[in-house]
Amino acid sequence: MSHPINSKTIPAELPMDADGACALSLECWRLSLIAELLRDNNEGAGLRHAVRRITETLKGMGIEVVDFAGRPYDPGMVPEVVEVREDQRLPDGHAVIEETIAPTVTWRGQVIKPGQIIVKRSPVRPQDHTKVFE
Secondary structure, eight states: OOOOOOTTTSOSSOOOOHHHHHHHHHHHHHHHHHHHHTTTSGGGHHHHHHHHHHHHHHHHTTEEEEOOTTSBOOTTOSSEEEEEEEOTTSOTTOEEEEEEEEOEEEETTEEEEOOEEEEEEOOOOOOSOOOOOO
16 A cells, blocks of 8 residues: 655656646636636635636746737737637727637747637728839
């Protein structure tokens, strides 16, 4: 029969592969969205606390979750664009990240899992005419 593990027998650094870190980060992000929905509800306090603790632990390991929602969109960004929606209210040539489907996960500042986003942009308007100058 084996003895129970205690803090003295656990190695100082437990290995976690990138897939495990990404999965844990994604689920923590999903829980944070639920916690935000319960912000005005006392029942959400425990969930918000758990999300904070998990996030702190991940940060201590060098892992961070980046949610780009609400930021201006730049075609050179890391996340994969899964959908583009036109928005008549946006000024010509503008695009904004409307929603994060999955966040981008980084380890020590390096992307280990690109996220997925939905972008809204101003409508594409055909040019009246194009002149070529020589």
